[in-house]
Amino acid sequence: MKIKSFLAIALLVILNISTANAQINLGEKALGALQNGVASFTFSNEDAAKLSKEAVRKMDSTNVVAGPKDGYTLRLNRIFGKHASENGLALNYKVYLTKDVNAFATADGSVRVYSGLMDIMDDNQLLAVIGHEIGHVANEDTKDAMKAALRKAALIDAVSSQSDKVAKLTDSQLGQIGNAMLDSKHSRKQESEADTFSYDFMKKHGYDVNAVE
Known part of the structure; x- marks a missing residue:
């Protein structure tokens, strides 16, 4: 998967979790790990x-x-x-x-x-x-x-x-x-x-x- 595609998907997931009352709750640790993944790719x-x-x-x-x-x-x-x-x-x-x-x-x-x-x-x-x-x-x-x-x-x-x-x-x-x-x-x-x-x-x-x- 290309990095740009990964980043787009990751950011959408973060946005949905924080604003749309998503039914799937990843939890704080999982969300933090996902955000860390984005940070590492944009370094x-x-x-x-x-x-x-x-x-x-x-x-x-x-x-x-x-x-x-x-x-x-x-x-x-x-x-x-x-x-x-x-x-x-x-x-x-x-x-x-x-x-x-x-x-x-x-x-x-x-x-x-x-x-x-x-x-x-x-x-x-x-x-x-x-x-x-x-x-x-x-x-x-x-x-x-x-x-x-x-x-x-x-x-x-x-x-x-x-x-x-x-x-x-x-x-x-x-x-x-x-x-x-x-x-x-x-x-x-x-x-x-x-x-x-x-x-x-x-x-x-x-x-x-x-x-x-």
Whole structure:
């Protein structure tokens, strides 16, 4: 069923329940679930970017971020700084000082690399990983990840397409969203497409494409 058809039917059901004394009573929980379904489908790229920006701001405040003169920052600037506008995306990047091995990118173009990952990878491998994460942004997988994070954190009701909604979320709620984003899993197809993006990124700039493997 096409999304437009689903939305039209869902909205009609909601309208009938609230105004026509319908004989079928779905109950508050069922109605809430239906409204949540509509909200998740109408969640735009702009909404995802605004919410991601706020969630990452919260994550930055709760992690130890490498300073501008830190060796990790200098290395990341050297190998990745020239790609901050890759594929028309406005990317901002920082290093989290932690032994964890991870990296992520969000819908607003935030790229965060963990020092633990940098410790075990050479420059080409690190670029391949970052290229993969940028692929998720370019392919809009990060919007799907944000939807999943909102569902997991049970915060769909707190967010809508209205721009003022993001500012009203508490730091605690933004923390929940950030944690849920980190835990979210992309589909196998999305991961494969991000790998392809990384390969093309490496090849385009003359890097060792074997690092993608």
